[in-house]
Amino acid sequence: MLKWIDIIRFANYSNPAPDHKVVKSAAEWKQELTDEEFRITRLKGTERAHSSEMCSYFEPGKYACICCGSLLFDGGEKFESGTGWPSFMQPMAENAVAYHKDISFGMVRIEALCNTCDAHLGHVFPDGPAPSGLRYCMNAVSLQKVGSKTRKITFGGGCFWCTEAIFGQLKGVEKVESGYSGGNISNPTYREVCSGMTGHAEVIEITYDPDEISFEDLILIHLSTHNPTTSNRQGADVGTQYRSIIFYRNADEKQRAIDVLKEMQPSFGENIVTQIALFEQFYKADSDHQDYYANNPEAQYCEVVIHPKLQKFRILYKEKIKSEKQS
Numbered sequence: 001m002l003k004w005i006d007i008i009r010f011a012n013y014s015n016p017a018p019d020h021k022v023v024k025s026a027a028e029w030k031q032e033l034t035d036e037e038f039r040i041t042r043l044k045g046t047e048r049a050h051s052s053e054m055c056s057y058f059e060p061g062k063y064a065c066i067c068c069g070s071l072l073f074d075g076g077e078k079f080e081s082g083t084g085w086p087s088f089m090q091p092m093a094e095n096a097v098a099y100h101k102d103i104s105f106g107m108v109r110i111e112a113l114c115n116t117c118d119a120h121l122g123h124v125f126p127d128g129p130a131p132s133g134l135r136y137c138m139n140a141v142s143l144q145k146v147g148s149k150t151r152k153i154t155f156g157g158g159c160f161w162c163t164e165a166i167f168g169q170l171k172g173v174e175k176v177e178s179g180y181s182g183g184n185i186s187n188p189t190y191r192e193v194c195s196g197m198t199g200h201a202e203v204i205e206i207t208y209d210p211d212e213i214s215f216e217d218l219i220l221i222h223l224s225t226h227n228p229t230t231s232n233r234q235g236a237d238v239g240t241q242y243r244s245i246i247f248y249r250n251a252d253e254k255q256r257a258i259d260v261l262k263e264m265q266p267s268f269g270e271n272i273v274t275q276i277a278l279f280e281q282f283y284k285a286d287s288d289h290q291d292y293y294a295n296n297p298e299a300q301y302c303e304v305v306i307h308p309k310l311q312k313f314r315i316l317y318k319e320k321i322k323s324e325k326q327s
């Protein structure tokens, strides 16, 4: 068990070697993290106290680094500190967390970092409960609950402004992000993707709870809210970036996607041309492309294209849509 004397020693001399190291550039982290996750973990930010439900969450389970997924804390070591930040008495392993002396803001504190990827987690203080006496005061944003059942699916069906607006309204959908997948260069810009030269499709990445909405349901809704029978085109939008595509993450998902397409084929007059491709990488689009419809309901494109799609979708999938309170 680590005690304050060990923490001081680590911070002053050297930290224990991690099992392995994850090193990425700031640009790469920016792609993978939300703005807030990036601000806190990579720029040493601090979240507002009491801003996360994780503070009052004491179910069994483990907590991993939001950046690299390394296990950091066990739920059994979590305690109610009353500070408004999730607090732990011990890390999962002696080498899970690294410690640095932090003299910012005119204080001397010990910063806690993920020892695998150097993500800023929070600080450690010597005022925790016995027997360790330690209080790991963490940003909830830096942590993810492991064993959480959420999954991701990525697909394209034309302009991502439309598809994002649709899926954000479904029960069981936790997050929808717009971006690019399936191309042949790293970190493409919107302009590059629009040129059609990079091979990327405009896609959305959906984080969902499979207990509430199934993989099949999401594909079904995807197929019925865009036109999967036109190659590289959605209405007036023409180009490979608008192709209809479903990315799978394993062989099981691939087969299930094929099955849904087969099942749906008879409802379409023409052949479904939707591609089924192995997911490789998702590049998040700039923030002005996220939540485009919600932020720009008056824009002409939204009025003409997105609004009627949403109307149709609301009628078709009434029972799957979140109530006002949930959304």
Ligand SMILES: [Zn+2]
Pocket: 065, 066, 067, 068, 069, 070, 114, 115, 116, 117, 118, 119
């Ligand atoms: Zn990490």
